[in-house]
Amino acid sequence: MTHIAATASSPTQPAEAFPTTLAKGFVNRLVIIIPYLWLLFFFLVPFIIVFKISLSQTAISMPPYTPVLDFKDGVSGFFAGFRALNFDNYTWLTQDALYFNAYVTSLIIAAISTVLTLIVGYPIAYGMARAPATVRPTLLMLVILPFWTSFLIRVYAWIGILKPEGLLNQVLLATGLISQPLVILNTYTAIFIGIVYSYLPFMVLPLYSSLEKMDYSLVEAAEDLGCPPIGAFWKITFPLSLPGVVAGCLLVFIPAVGEFVIPDLLGGSQTLMIGKTLWNEFFSNRDWPVSSAVAVILLLVLTIPIMFFQQAQAKAQEQGR
Amino acid sequence: MKSLGSIRRDFAPWNDPKAKPYIQFDKVTKKFGDFTAVNNLSLTIFEREFFALLGASGCGKSTLLRMLAGFEEPSAGRILLDGQDLRGIPPYKRPVNMMFQSYALFPHMTVEKNIAFGLKQEGMPGPDIERRVAEMLKLVKLEQFAKRKPHQLSGGQRQRVALARSVAKRPKVLLLDEPLGALDKKLREETQFELMDLQQELGLTFVVVTHDQEEAMTMADRIAIMDKGEVMQVATPAEIYEAPTSRFVAHFVGNVNMFEGKVAERTASTTRITGATGAQIVVDNGGEATAGSDIVFAIRPEKIKVSSKKPADAVNALEGEVYDVAYLGDMTVYHIKLDDGQVVRASAMNASRVTEDPLTWNDRAWVSFRPDAGVVLTR
Numbered sequence: 001m002t003h004i005a006a007t008a009s010s011p012t013q014p015a016e017a018f019p020t021t022l023a024k025g026f027v028n029r030l031v032i033i034i035p036y037l038w039l040l041f042f043f044l045v046p047f048i049i050v051f052k053i054s055l056s057q058t059a060i061s062m063p064p065y066t067p068v069l070d071f072k073d074g075v076s077g078f079f080a081g082f083r084a085l086n087f088d089n090y091t092w093l094t095q096d097a098l099y100f101n102a103y104v105t106s107l108i109i110a111a112i113s114t115v116l117t118l119i120v121g122y123p124i125a126y127g128m129a130r131a132p133a134t135v136r137p138t139l140l141m142l143v144i145l146p147f148w149t150s151f152l153i154r155v156y157a158w159i160g161i162l163k164p165e166g167l168l169n170q171v172l173l174a175t176g177l178i179s180q181p182l183v184i185l186n187t188y189t190a191i192f193i194g195i196v197y198s199y200l201p202f203m204v205l206p207l208y209s210s211l212e213k214m215d216y217s218l219v220e221a222a223e224d225l226g227c228p229p230i231g232a233f234w235k236i237t238f239p240l241s242l243p244g245v246v247a248g249c250l251l252v253f254i255p256a257v258g259e260f261v262i263p264d265l266l267g268g269s270q271t272l273m274i275g276k277t278l279w280n281e282f283f284s285n286r287d288w289p290v291s292s293a294v295a296v297i298l299l300l301v302l303t304i305p306i307m308f309f310q311q312a313q314a315k316a317q318e319q320g321r
Numbered sequence: 322m323k324s325l326g327s328i329r330r331d332f333a334p335w336n337d338p339k340a341k342p343y344i345q346f347d348k349v350t351k352k353f354g355d356f357t358a359v360n361n362l363s364l365t366i367f368e369r370e371f372f373a374l375l376g377a378s379g380c381g382k383s384t385l386l387r388m389l390a391g392f393e394e395p396s397a398g399r400i401l402l403d404g405q406d407l408r409g410i411p412p413y414k415r416p417v418n419m420m421f422q423s424y425a426l427f428p429h430m431t432v433e434k435n436i437a438f439g440l441k442q443e444g445m446p447g448p449d450i451e452r453r454v455a456e457m458l459k460l461v462k463l464e465q466f467a468k469r470k471p472h473q474l475s476g477g478q479r480q481r482v483a484l485a486r487s488v489a490k491r492p493k494v495l496l497l498d499e500p501l502g503a504l505d506k507k508l509r510e511e512t513q514f515e516l517m518d519l520q521q522e523l524g525l526t527f528v529v530v531t532h533d534q535e536e537a538m539t540m541a542d543r544i545a546i547m548d549k550g551e552v553m554q555v556a557t558p559a560e561i562y563e564a565p566t567s568r569f570v571a572h573f574v575g576n577v578n579m580f581e582g583k584v585a586e587r588t589a590s591t592t593r594i595t596g597a598t599g600a601q602i603v604v605d606n607g608g609e610a611t612a613g614s615d616i617v618f619a620i621r622p623e624k625i626k627v628s629s630k631k632p633a634d635a636v637n638a639l640e641g642e643v644y645d646v647a648y649l650g651d652m653t654v655y656h657i658k659l660d661d662g663q664v665v666r667a668s669a670m671n672a673s674r675v676t677e678d679p680l681t682w683n684d685r686a687w688v689s690f691r692p693d694a695g696v697v698l699t700r
Binding site: 215217218220221222223224225226227228229231235236239240 | 390391392414418419421423426427429439442443486
């Protein structure tokens with residue numbers, strides 16, 4: 001009987017707990033809402049503005065495009081402006097080969113630079129991950145250290161190194177390795193050097209984190225089973241570091257495609273990259289609508305393949321489980 | 322020590338002077354900087370032996386195993402396998418395989434691929450690999466898990482995969498680093514017997530590293546007790562338990578009572594000991610002890626009889642008071658405080674449901690033991 005009495009009194013307890021669980025759920029949701037709000041205000045809203053400008057026409061006015069969507073002429077004026085929006089700027093991008101070439105060149109340069117950064121960054125990350133645990137924080141610090149100086153100044157410094165009478169040529173001439181100064185500045189080589197140098201930390205850090213958490217006994221097990229060290233690297237270490245490779249490559253490739261400073265300072269005037277084209281449209285031509293269209297297309301070119309890639313990866317992971 | 326070694330099975334090449342050693346550690350030293358992990362150690366292991374290296378963590382047992390596998394090179398001394406000096410031979414060329422403590426299963430490969438990994442390295446033809454993998458899966462009873470990845474398996478299943486992978490290549494020697502350390506107690510006990518059966522079935526030489534004395538006692542033909550990079554004693558489990566040669570070994574394996582004392586009299590058949598606190602003990606095997614020397618008399622709790630009256634025929638009987646009683650079901654453990662102050666631990670099997678001579682806290686009691694029940698230790 002006492003047992004029944006006890007159960008009868010128990011329903012009051014969840015009733016009391018109910019408001020607290022609700023509050024807890026609200027707090028949990030709030031935590032997720034904050035980053036979403038951030039993205040909404042600082043990414044989605046500006047993107048919508050850019051997209052709207054890309055559908056407008058240039059005009060000699062302030063701001064330099066028309067129509068400007070406002071309620072100066074009432075609600076009907078707003079809708080009239082809305083109807084004036086069109087995709088002419090996008091058609092224009094397909095008519096001038098300049099844009100297509102700039103996109104393709106940018107993608108190729110970014111792809112080559114990403115591969116080069118991976119080749120340079122992997123041994124660094126590997127060495128760091130295999131270093132004694134006491135030394136690792138120092139090595140990590142050294143990788144991050146360049147960030148403490150302005151990016152622009154570091155790229156400028158490369159001009160001093162790469163120019164015909166620069167540091168590199170002087171050293172090479174002095175050691176007798178070359179008799180004529182090398183022309184590196186204002187070539188694609190200089191762009192590759194600049195991108196590899198600037199983006200190396202973005203490659204090294206994700207690689208390091210995936211290599212560091214790998215259990216070294218896996219490599220020992222592979223060797224124990226008759227696999228020489230190089231084979232063990234390709235069969236065990238590299239496949240297991242793939243998430244880091246992918247993350248590092250995306251972190252380098254995406255900003256490299258739209259890179260403006262490095263091609264502008266190191267690549268000279270003849271290099272054709274989309275970041276520079278965009279800058280020219282915006283500041284030299286003052287054609288905000290076309291440059292906005294260039295920016296929107298760039299975003300699509302970058303996000304759509306990544307979305308497909310991530311979807312494929314999620315599917316593969318699901319199958320693995 | 323007659324007949325102690327033959328309790329398990331009739332396999333004792335170590336008693337045969339003509340038997341050829343299979344693995345030989347010859348004055349091996351391994352230093353890591355200032356730290357000496359293994360110190361001038363010599364050890365012989367025979368073919369088809371199940372050999373256990375037992376010791377506390379940091380005693381050098383894992384280093385010994387890693388040197389055999391080739392992950393570490395000795396700083397001095399030689400390691401011979403089947404007469405061949407292993408120095409300079411990299412791990413991937415040694416005919417030994419290791420089962421890692423962490424199992425070290427390749428997380429991006431299925432169970433099947435994990436097991437096939439070593440066979441592929443050997444260049445075994447595809448159909449043969451398939452056959453061998455199937456055979457291994459059957460051996461460890463994981464046939465239906467062939468396509469799973471390691472993270473989809475339970476701890477016990479992973480342990481089996483690791484085992485299958487390490488024996489798939491039919492190594493001359495299988496090294497096992499704490500093979501059962503990650504399993505829960507019940508599974509561990511089952512697996513101990515499975516490992517023994519497997520070793521018999523495959524006819525391999527097993528060298529297992531463990532810190533669990535029960536595990537070593539259950540599985541091994543012989544055990545090497547290690548401490549601070551040195552081997553303290555190498556013997557069969559029964560010898561280790563019943564005839565330890567040093568205080569360290571007596572203490573390390575099982576429970577033991579130690580009586581500090583001096584040899585008062587030594588004849589061919591008896592040794593009379595005067596305990597430091599006055600107890601008189603007579604034993605029939607004095608070992609290396611000589612009259613007048615300081616020794617320790619070590620006796621296991623189950624060899625001591627506890628009674629409320631002095632047994633009439635007892636050679637050794639000491640009086641005291643019941644200090645503690647612990648009833649464990651299968652046996653009862655008594656702590657008796659002798660009149661000279663020393664506390665003796667004695668255990669009695671509860672062979673019947675009712676104890677005829679019940680003893681409880683603060684009762685007067687006698688502890689008695691036969692002259693051959695303990696050992697005299699000089700070290």
